[in-house]
Amino acid sequence: MGVVKPLRAQNGGSLAGYLRSPRYEVLPTDDAADRVAAYVPRDVTITVTASPRRGMPATVHLAVRLASLGYHAVPHLSARMIRDAAELGQIIDALKAAGITEVFVVAGDAREPAGRFPDSVSLLSALPPDH
DSSP states (O other), X not given: OOSOOOHHHHHTTOHHHHHHXXXXXXXXXXXXXXXXXXXXXXXXXXXXXXXXXXXXXXXXHHHHHHHHTTOEEEEEEEGGGOOSHHHHHHHHHHHHHTTOOOOEEEOOSOSSOSSSOSXXXXXXXXXXXXX
16 A cells, blocks of 8 residues: 555646546445445545544444445545554455555644544554554
């Protein structure tokens, strides 16, 4: 799982290139997978936000579900919502098992960290080198 992927390598860096490959962002609600499947073509990348109210499991579950439906799912990993390296490892393992190879790492909207990751840099630093 690559940590940083330059946008220029994906589409030549032009505005037109970015617009040819939009990403849709969805909230991890109970009906999100069904709604995406009903209205969004499979070739569109779907990013899944991390909500302090719903928790990281909802984000992971929806991303895995969307991947199983054939979407390129990119879950947000909210550093402040992940307790420790063990939980991070479980999340990464679940995503890898679903064929998800890209994540978007953010500090997140939670005011206080749930554990040892107060920001995205601390979470990225905790990733094993092979991730």
